[in-house]
Amino acid sequence: MTSIVLFCRPGFEKECGAEIQEKAAWNEMYGYLELKKNQGLVFFHLHESAHGEALMNKLPLKRLIFARQWFVTVTDKIDLPDYNRVEAITEVLGNDWQYSDLRMEMADDNDGKSLSKFCRKLSVPLRQALRKNKVLTQKGNNSADDPEGAILHALFLSGQEVILGFSLARNSSPHVMGIPRLKFPSASPSRSTLKLDEAFLHFIPRDEWDERLTSGMNAVDLGSAPGGWTYQLVRRGMMVTAIDNGPMAESLMETGQVKHKMMDGFKYIPLKKNVHWLVCDMIEKPQRVAKLMSEWLLHGYCKEAIFNLKLPMKGRFQQVTNDLQAMKDAFALHNLRYELYAKHLYYDREEVTVHARLLSPAPLSTKE
Numbered sequence: 001m002t003s004i005v006l007f008c009r010p011g012f013e014k015e016c017g018a019e020i021q022e023k024a025a026w027n028e029m030y031g032y033l034e035l036k037k038n039q040g041l042v043f044f045h046l047h048e049s050a051h052g053e054a055l056m057n058k059l060p061l062k063r064l065i066f067a068r069q070w071f072v073t074v075t076d077k078i079d080l081p082d083y084n085r086v087e088a089i090t091e092v093l094g095n096d097w098q099y100s101d102l103r104m105e106m107a108d109d110n111d112g113k114s115l116s117k118f119c120r121k122l123s124v125p126l127r128q129a130l131r132k133n134k135v136l137t138q139k140g141n142n143s144a145d146d147p148e149g150a151i152l153h154a155l156f157l158s159g160q161e162v163i164l165g166f167s168l169a170r171n172s173s174p175h176v177m178g179i180p181r182l183k184f185p186s187a188s189p190s191r192s193t194l195k196l197d198e199a200f201l202h203f204i205p206r207d208e209w210d211e212r213l214t215s216g217m218n219a220v221d222l223g224s225a226p227g228g229w230t231y232q233l234v235r236r237g238m239m240v241t242a243i244d245n246g247p248m249a250e251s252l253m254e255t256g257q258v259k260h261k262m263m264d265g266f267k268y269i270p271l272k273k274n275v276h277w278l279v280c281d282m283i284e285k286p287q288r289v290a291k292l293m294s295e296w297l298l299h300g301y302c303k304e305a306i307f308n309l310k311l312p313m314k315g316r317f318q319q320v321t322n323d324l325q326a327m328k329d330a331f332a333l334h335n336l337r338y339e340l341y342a343k344h345l346y347y348d349r350e351e352v353t354v355h356a357r358l359l360s361p362a363p364l365s366t367k368e
């Protein structure tokens, strides 16, 4: 049987499963779900084997909100011996297929954490053996080397059990289990800073940073206190208008790059319309935030927006789908071309992060 294995935040398996099942059905591919509760793992077992690869080819991972990483299985669960695990894996793989990289992965729970050390140790001899057998291509230390290549995934359920599979380099996360390990900058006033750092990494291609994420730009941060997100904008050389009734960290105010306005983020309208980035981390009803973001974009108050939609306790997938649909409807009303992607990022908790920008001129924009 072929399955798609998806990695998500532990506790969000239901949402991740519902989403893949829905998107597969849109493509007339069907299967059933096996959720590994609180392990951050979802198995989507497909009724037709060929649909695993077909779905990977058709559906961009970036279209999935709750899945951080995925692969299609090429084996069922393999029982490994206590010794010669490398030989056991290489034997199963043969050398019919070549891969440009290897990802050793595990559940995102405590058992997974204890397995990660074991995996790190095993990965060195396994890589060597796979290279020798020409299963891993020589250059393949990094999937960026070969965007058209396939990535080999080894999902360890324990030290004795592994499932092997593959993903397409151009349509999978470059990070093991889809988790980027970011360093917390000690100068930031809050840990939330990592959410915006990850969002920029995830949504904005590196080769476009010079144009879209660069020094001298103006930004607005709604719900900015104490300043973790503002810190990310300041460190990229931007001038930031920070909106929050709460206090901003002195260290940020001292940079001279931040103007703090103590007011309601729903009432603030920028005087000048040269704001490139609008970012918003206000703890508010997600439908209110989505509406506000649409208004900013439609009026041309900003060029791009990154914002959080806080998730409710129940019906999380439905809620976020509805909020995004409301934004799409607002853009469609004006026949606009746009980009709108949402992701439950690693540093998000009970929220998803959204990136939106219009590719058409803002229809409600008026001259200053």
Ligand SMILES: C[S@@+](CC[C@H](N)C(=O)[O-])C[C@H]1O[C@@H](n2cnc3c(N)ncnc32)[C@H](O)[C@@H]1O
Binding pocket: 189, 190, 191, 192, 193, 222, 223, 224, 225, 226, 227, 228, 229, 230, 243, 244, 245, 246, 263, 264, 265, 266, 281, 282, 283, 284
């Ligand atoms: C999660 S915190 C933001 C943390 C911030 N992004 C950081 O990295 O330090 C949410 C903030 O939203 C602010 N907030 C909530 N509703 C707001 C509103 N209507 N207008 C302005 N700020 C609001 C709160 O005062 C709070 O400081």
